Amino acid sequence: MQDNPQAVSQALAAALVQTQRIGALLTRFREHVVQEKVTLRDTDLVQCWQQxxxxxxxxxxxxxxxxxxxxAPDASTVQADRLWLEQVLHNILxxxxxxxxxxxxxxxxxxxxxxxxxxQxxxxxxxxxxxxxxxxxxxxPFYSGRKEGIGLGMTLTESLMTRMNGVITLNNAPDGGAQILLQLANDKETSHG
Known part of the structure; x- marks a missing residue:
């Protein structure tokens, strides 16, 4: 990577975006601690996944x-907090x-x-x-299937899904591999306090 300035630049840009996202996420969690309402809005699932x-x-x-x-065209918008949905998808990916x-x-x-x-x-x-x-x-909390894991990712994921009135279910796919199901509403704006 040292011989490739463009790769270094891209890595630094990605690190900056990640740091800003984590900072914003921590700010949101402070709001959560003081029990501010979470407003769920139309959120573009495709844009979140691409991010x-x-x-x-x-x-x-x-x-x-x-x-x-x-x-699916009729299943690309969900009622969510965009930052939280991105964190859920980030943990899963x-x-x-x-x-x-x-x-x-x-x-x-x-x-x-x-x-x-x-x-779904x-x-x-x-x-x-x-x-x-x-x-x-x-x-x-603190359960991890990996030696180097700290075991908070899926705990956080479940908490975020619950706060967004969603459901997460873990399975194994019929042909092998992990299969995670998320369910979120796709109707009008709601608040969850």
Whole structure:
């Protein structure tokens, strides 16, 4: 990377965006602690996903992970807090990349479809899937399936989904790999206090 000024510049720009996002997220959590209401607004799922893919571009390329998507036209807008939804998707994509470090050609696919007055988002990957222990404990604070993990990512993810009146479910896909289902409303603006 030292011989490539453009790569250094891109890495620094990505680090700056990540730092700003984390700073904004921490500010939001301070608001959460004092129980301010969270206003859920129309949020473009496609834009959120693209932002997350861009933030994790270096890790994704380093691990040879292909990312694909299919957002149904009637299931591309959800009621969410944009920053929180980006954090949820970031945690899921980051975990999928890390789970496939030993796989020569990994992949992650995200899809959305309308389910009644909600949007169901399905993220599937080509990794080993969840162990029975992980399926049971993934949302417990400080539980991690990785030695270097601190075990707060999925706890945070579940908390954010709950605050956005959403649901998250972990499964293993029929053909193997992890499958995470997110469900969020896609109707009018609401508040959750």
């Amino acid at each position: 997350v893919v861009n933030l994790l571009e270096h890790e994704r390329k380093a691990e040879h992970i292909t990312v694909s998507h299919h957002f 980051s975990n999928a990349i890390q789970a496939q470090q030993d796989i020569p050609q990994g992949w992650v696919r995200i899809e959305s479809q309308k389910k009644g007055d909600a949007v 988002i399905t993220v599937t990957d080509g990794g080993p899937g969840f162990s029975p222990e992980a399926l049971q404990n993934a949302f417990m």
